[in-house]
Amino acid sequence: DSGVTQTPKHLITATGQRVTLRCSPRSGDLSVYWYQQSLDQGLQFLIQYYNGEERAKGNILERFSAQQFPDLHSELNLSSLELGDSALYFCASSESQQATYGYTFGSGTRLTVV
């Protein structure tokens, strides 16, 4: 157990729907990062939050949004889902704003859009 908790582990939903993925960072970590891993693709950085504030943005679609709450857990909201959104979504956390010592990843949420 890495200490980063992601729920749910699996999610199957229809096109056009909206889902929320949840992440609880490792105790003491203030940064949360979201990544998407599609088939045959590497880990694509979506967005980072640090202590409740957006810190960096990557290739995140406008249909996607995220937030980090006062208790430091984070949610990734995916709306108007398309077949191509099917992927593994990973959350990671780190103590600081920077990745100097790397992240700790959760085990991911597998999203299937049908």
Next chain:
Amino acid sequence: DQQVKQNSPSLSVQEGRISILNCDYTNSMFDYFLWYKKYPAEGPTFLISISSIKDKNEDGRFTVFLNKSAKHLSLHIVPSQPGDSAVYFCAASERMGGSQGNLIFGKGTKLSVKP
């Protein structure tokens, strides 16, 4: 455009031999590099890292080499063991630059170590 490239999608090695995984990058501002290992149904786990001020970092059976002039790094696993079979991701960051705080990952190399 991919800033971190792992051009070999897969690698097969005999147990006990050396595994060499390669990674190239294009952004000269990257100053910190990491390798992650990923087993099926699990998240990536940190393996080893190297700062741009070094050219080698060693941790047990794992050694990472950095060639800044060639913008190339490699991960050596000696000796390879069947439990090393996993997908290995190379990642980079620019700690003082615009992407500070997040890592840029390659697509990964699937290593298979055969008994």
